[in-house]
Amino acid sequence: MRSTFHSIETAKRSLFTQQATINTIGHNIANANTPGFSRQRVNLVATRPIEAPGYMRSNIPGQLGTGVEFTSITRIRESYLDDQFRNANRMLGDWKIQSETLGKLETIFNEPSDSGIRTVMDNFWKSWTDLSKDPENITGRKIVRENALALVDAFNETSKHLTDLSNDITSNIEVKVSQINSIGASIADLNREIKRLELYGDNPNDLYDQRDYLVDQLSLIGNVTVGKTADGYEISIGSVNLVTYDVLTPITSGQLETEFDAGRLGGEVAGMFTSRDKYVRDYQEQLDAMADTLVNGEFSVTIPAGSTYNGTTLTADRVEVVRGINGLHRLGYLFTNPPQQAGDIFVSKGGPITAASIDLAQAIKDDPMAIATSMRTEIINGANETVKGNNTLANFMASLKDTSFRFSPTSSGNSISNGTIDSFYQSMLGQLGVQTQEADRQAANQSDIVNQVESSRLSVSGVSLDEEMSELIKYQHAYGAAARFMTSIDQILDKVINGMGIVGR
Template sequence: MRSTFHGLEVAKRGIFAQQTALNTTGHNISNANTEGYTRQRVNMQATNGLPYPSLNASKEPGILGTGVQVTDIQRLREGFLDLQFRNENKTLGYWDQRVDAVNKIEQIMHEPSETGLQKVMDQMWQAWQDLSKDPTSSSARAVVRERSNAVAETFSGIYNHLQTIQKDFDNVVGIKVAEINSLGEQIAQVNRMINQVVPHGYTPNDLYDQRDVLIDKLSKLTDIRVVQTNNGMVDVLMEGSPFVTADTTTPLATVRNGITGFYDITLGGAAFIPRQGSLAGLVEARDQLLPETMKRLDVLAINLTKEINEIHKTGFSLSDIQNGGGSSGIPFFVDSVGGVTNPTGANKIKINPTILGSLDTIAVGKQPSVGNNENALAIASIKFKIINPGLGPNDFKEATTMDDYYRNIVGQIGVYGQEATRNQKNAETIVGMVENQRQSVSGVSIDEEMSNLVKYQHAYNASARAITSVDEILDKVINGMGRVGL
């Protein structure tokens, strides 16, 4: 038999359920602008009716409802969208870093411009051409020396700046590794807190959100895979190796390479080679993109100075003619480290100290004649000379001119830049699209929450009015029955 106070209990459950829904809606509204917050929804279910089916149960028609209860507070999150977002985010991180690296190289090369290497080399060839018109002119010789020195300084400046960027990238590798380790430790800490409450029947939605934000940030740095484990915790695998296991981490470590001087990365004592994310783009720029550019500059500088030296050493200078002897055979450029040998790198070029000491030692002629200009013409024509390919590490790999080889260097960097920018934009588009889909599921809509607020408020008020109605009925039963005529 149903209780006289049954209606009070039903209405009370209604009030509690709607109050929970109101509080959850307020929580959603409060976190509408919180990074990574996932909107929550109160799921309600009718409580078991009366009477329960049994042998001695009342046989009266129907089962009397007993109200409502909150079954759970659900976090509206789509796991597939998280997986898709993180897969695309690592691609975006890689191309972001690639674009940054190429942009820095382009700024250093600064082509085309009035101060770039191409312009400086053109001015040097023109200076030799002008000298051939007046072989005895000291001012023309001075221009040749200064223009040639400008080429040496420009080569060295570009090369040294590229080395500086390479060292900067290496420092950033250390910073990125520290950032990854920090995120891993934070994920482990959140795992630990989740593990403390889930076994007791609680659902820590806000802790799950905090962990997802950390995992999203980690996904841009390197390739990760998230595996659900016991008690709401997750394991994180990085490039297939364990990184976060429950509430512990296996941090990355950086070790100075004894040969390159740059950081090598290890995980759990084993070599770690990032293949995705911004860390991979950074390591690739440091170990491949920049060394490739510097190597090609070396090849250009070595061949340019070698070609000029070979011609210059066969010529006659004013000093040779005045001394009445043969050609002194001095090189025009020398190695800043190795002395009178040909320069061995783009940052090791300097004018021969003998020429710096006297303009008369510049070998302008092929013959021991004051007016002979054949050597100057021959050096000026190097600009258009086809250099045949060789087998050495510092030889051109295909027949080309000096100018074309340098244009190829600049052109290749431009191609890298176009590719990186295109892929970056594509990745941004895909990540943005997935994030929009994720927000459509998990994001807080103020308009929707306000609508829910009104809905739950009316339901709460109605439950309260039901209590008032039952209270009035009970008042009549308790205080009015049996008192007829009083």
């Protein structure tokens, strides 16, 4: 014999279950635009049926259903797609930083432009050409001096910008280290809270999503490895452990640099190390080599007959190896009495000549007549004097634009060992352009890959409003049907209780 209230219990279970499903669908819809959220589903099962009651085993065929219930609320997530996304995100972070840094380097060199080093150097050589036409002109000498100062400033400022960029990258590395440790602390806290809730038999889906979203953020910064244990996630950056259950082991920039040197670090931090230690350092060294070569680099010059060399008038042309623009300038003579050999044009503010230390000689700053143009002296009225109107040195200086120098070996990133100053600088800019183009291409390609993987992941885990609305209508009708079933049983019981057995009263 069936229980009178059996159907009411069946209807009640259906109402509660459909309501839980509707609430979950509402939760999905509310978080349709929440980053990292995974859609959730209520898992429905038929409740355990019962056999029709009787004194002996019932002869009624089949078992009596008792309704529906939900066993769990789970999130829809594919770990394989998570791994794909994090690997692609790591490479995107690396190339993105490299692309940004190379773009900043292009801005620093600012070529082609009217204010770049190339234009300043062209003006410097041109001023010597103009001076050679009137070697005694004081205005021409002042123009040479001002262009030399402009060249010094261009080297100094470019070097300073490169140093500032390197320091900025170092500061950003420390910021990323702090960010890694902060995210790691949040993951450790979530591990502890999730473990506590799981002990009660719950599925803390929203906390799962928060933890995975933090891991996604971490994957952009470095090469993150996720170990899944009964206690939660174990997180490592490269081979360095960051989180074990609820214990955070803070990472330092030194550890990350060791991981980078070993080739185990990816993401934005790896891009920063590459940018600082490869690109910025390389162009700083090349710029230093360029400045040093201009001042001290060896080249050959043919001194014409009639010129004065080491106090002797040459009777034939003489080929001489000169060390830089300073060595060439020292072959000239000033208009002093008696004639005095010229000094250096460029000096160092301290240490060897670099782009940061190069400076104009103080004597030339004080007096433009300290610039030599003549390479000839002769006895005039019994006195040794510098020949006025001789422009041999000025012509040599102007021709340095097309003179092949021997470059110092510090130019690690430049394949030119012999060439003009202009060709060396052009090769630097060409190298920078190719590197920037490649980094931009790689960053764009990697961005497309990340978007594609994320699209695949969202097709599994993302909330589709159309799908949720369809599900909402389905379960809304199911809830209404269960309510109607409850009403029908109520009417039946009302008839049995209040309407039966009163005939004839």
